[in-house]
């Protein structure tokens with residue numbers, strides 16, 4: 172089957188007047204300029220817009236899909252977390268329905284693969300049957316409290332073991348520098364025996380760096396209020412990302428998520444520590460929670476590999492990578508659309524170790540095909556995405 176399109180993004184560049192040939196399973200058989208098509212007797216479908224590979228969402232929490240509109244916007248990270256903690260448990264039926272609906276929404280909106288944070292086993296059944304390829308990050312935290320480390324590890328280890336038993340792609344990961352003790356980092360390192368992708372929330376709020384650099388700030392009161400005062404906590408005199416680098420195993424591939432406070436110096440230090448680093452931006456969640464965005468220019472200056480995530484419906488209005496791209500470009504129109512398309516596809520596929528089959532329209536891959544309608548070079552604000560294959 173042949174598709175012809177005004178524009179085609181192949182994972183690297185935008186080609187005008189292009190074609191792609193796919194088999195019935197969506198595998199790419201050929202791709203190129205329409206002029207190169209020698210046989211003019213073929214039947215084809217002509218499309219208006221930009222044809223592109225399926226999106227890769229490198230940061231989601233599918234299990235939180237039932238929390239839409241439950242926490243206020245614009246309060247800052249710590250009040251946001253308190254807001255989440257104060258919600259009562261939802262019914263299982265409601266949780267499972269929201270997981271099902273959002274998996275379907277992401278698929279219909281062109282998302283091919285998802286890096287999904289999981290603290291529980293609620294999403295396992297959906298992941299077994301979904302058309303989306305998931306890598307589940309089994310997330311662990313002990314609230315920086317040594318007395319909770321062993322119990323926290325046991326609890327999340329059980330979740331990890333269930334994922335492994337179901338042969339679902341998964342790895343054990345730390346939640347964030349401000350919630351994980353050195354001992355829990357070590358347990359996580361021991362759990363991931365072969366090279367995998369590790370995801371961690373990083374530098375999402377000013378208080379995070381204040382805690383590590385000065386041993387002060389809003390986290391002290393936050394933990395006192397939880398009756399877990401940070402009595403033994405030692406400031407490290409460096410930003411929080413250095414605490415991660417000090418305690419995590421550099422043999423793995425990393426996705427640092429959020430990075431709204433990350434400086435060019437931090438980026439350079441991390442890329443010095445490990446060449447296999449991806450920086451995931453979740454702009455709508457950043458605006459929802461803290462009303463700020465990362466300084467994208469710092470990442471570009473450091474040749475950082477960027478990816479895009481939706482985060483969860485607790486802190487977003489929808490789970491759509493195209494909507495995240497629009498937000499980035501609305502406030503940073505100096506960024507090239509081709510660059511954003513790479514963040515949304517091939518970079519994400521590499522970050523999840525799925526680049527052999529996803530992320531670009533290349534012969535032999537099965538990346539999914541998405542048509543972006545109302546596409547103009549330089550303006551994506553009116554675009555909508557439709558899945559073709």
Ligand SMILES: [Zn+2]
Nearest residue numbers: 232372482483
């Ligand atoms: Zn998150």
